[in-house]
Amino acid sequence: MKNVFVLGSTGSIGVNTLNVIRNFPDHFKVSALTVNTNTTLLLEQVNEFKPGCVVVKNKEAAINLENQLPAKCILLVGSEGLITAASEIDYDIFLGAMVGYAGLAPTMEAIKRGKRIALANKETLVVAGEVVKSYCEKYGAEIIPVDSEHSAIYQCLVGENIGDVEKLIITASGGPFFNKDKSFFDHATVEEALDHPNWEMGNKITIDSATMMNKGLEVIEARWLFGLPTNKIDVVIHPQSIVHSMVQFRDGSIKAQMGLPDMKLPIQYALTYPERFENKFERTNLAAIGTLSFYEPDLEKFECLKLAFDVLDTGGTAPCVLNAANEIAVEKFLNKEIKFSTIPALIEKTLAKIGNHQSPDLDTIFACDLETREFVRKLN
Ligand code: MG
Numbered sequence: 001m002k003n004v005f006v007l008g009s010t011g012s013i014g015v016n017t018l019n020v021i022r023n024f025p026d027h028f029k030v031s032a033l034t035v036n037t038n039t040t041l042l043l044e045q046v047n048e049f050k051p052g053c054v055v056v057k058n059k060e061a062a063i064n065l066e067n068q069l070p071a072k073c074i075l076l077v078g079s080e081g082l083i084t085a086a087s088e089i090d091y092d093i094f095l096g097a098m099v100g101y102a103g104l105a106p107t108m109e110a111i112k113r114g115k116r117i118a119l120a121n122k123e124t125l126v127v128a129g130e131v132v133k134s135y136c137e138k139y140g141a142e143i144i145p146v147d148s149e150h151s152a153i154y155q156c157l158v159g160e161n162i163g164d165v166e167k168l169i170i171t172a173s174g175g176p177f178f179n180k181d182k183s184f185f186d187h188a189t190v191e192e193a194l195d196h197p198n199w200e201m202g203n204k205i206t207i208d209s210a211t212m213m214n215k216g217l218e219v220i221e222a223r224w225l226f227g228l229p230t231n232k233i234d235v236v237i238h239p240q241s242i243v244h245s246m247v248q249f250r251d252g253s254i255k256a257q258m259g260l261p262d263m264k265l266p267i268q269y270a271l272t273y274p275e276r277f278e279n280k281f282e283r284t285n286l287a288a289i290g291t292l293s294f295y296e297p298d299l300e301k302f303e304c305l306k307l308a309f310d311v312l313d314t315g316g317t318a319p320c321v322l323n324a325a326n327e328i329a330v331e332k333f334l335n336k337e338i339k340f341s342t343i344p345a346l347i348e349k350t351l352a353k354i355g356n357h358q359s360p361d362l363d364t365i366f367a368c369d370l371e372t373r374e375f376v377r378k379l380n
Contacts, residue, residue, distance in 0.1 A: 004017070005086065018030070032053040036061070043068055052089065086110050108132070112139050117144070120146035125220065194207070215305055217326075220308060238293065238294050316356045317368040354368070
C-alpha cells in the first residue's frame, strides 16, 4: 500500500489522479490533499479519500473550513502550510499537480526526503532543472514524469541505453491556432485561445498551448529529465494527439508511445512504475482514427517556442526569467489587459532586461523569479 500526497487536488491532473487512485483501493491511499481556493471540491474529496492532512494555499478560502473537516484531518494554510505538509506528513509518492512556479518549493521538500516524485508541474524543472537534478542525486529521489510527452519518452526508454538515443521527438497538437495566420494573433480572444481541440486542461496551460509556450517549457523539462542537450530534442506537430512522443535511436529506429489523449494513463504509470496495472480506460481504435499526421513547427509564427529554445542555449537563470515572464503575461492576457500577440513580446523584452546568472542556487532562482515578476507587471 502506497501513500500518495496530491499537491493540487482540484485541478485537472489532481482530479484525474484521484480517479486513478479510486480504481486501486488495495494499492494506494491518499495521505494529503492541497488546493488553492476550491474548498467545496476539497471537502468532497476529503469525505471520499480520508486524508490525514489538507492544505489550503489561499488563507481566506481556509476560513471556517476547520469546523467542516473530520476530527482526524489536520488543516494547514498558506505557502508555509504546503512546505510543512511536504516536509512532515507521511507519504511514499508525491504527485506534483499544482500549476506554475508555486509548485517548486513544496516539490523540493519532497525531493529532500528522497521520495518518488510523480511530476506534472513542469515549471519545477524549467525554473530549477540543474538544482533539482543535483538534489535528486544527493537525496536519492526519483522523478517519474506525468506530463504525457515525457511519460511517453520515459516509456520508450525502458530497457534502452540513454547513450543510444539520437534524439527525442516531442509531439505537439499545435493548439487551437495551428491553422491560423500570424496576423490573427493581434485579435485572438481569450475564449478562442481557451478552446483547445484535444486536451481538457486548466486555463494557464491551455493558453500556453495556444502560444506553444507549453511545448517550449516541455523541451526544457525534457532537457533536464533525460539529460540530453537541446540539439537532441525535436518538436513535431501532430494534431491528433495519439502519438504522445517518440525516441529515435542511433540505428535510426524510432519508438513511439501511443494512446488516447487522457491524462489518467500517464498518471497511473507514474504511480505504478515499473509495474503496469490493468484498467478499464477506453482503448485506442487506430482504424477508427484512420490518419496520423505530422508537420514541422513554425517558429516564426509561434515565437514562444523559439524563445524557449533560445533560453536553453543561454542557460543559467534565463529559463526562470522566461517562465516568470510567461506566467505574468498569460495572467494579463486572461484578464484582457494585453493582446495575444503581446505575450511573446513581453517575454522577449524581459529577457533582454533581466541579468543572467549561470549555475544559480535556489535562493538566486527565487530572487530572479521575484525580480522578473515585478518587472513584467509594469510592462504593457
Ligand atoms: Mg504535455
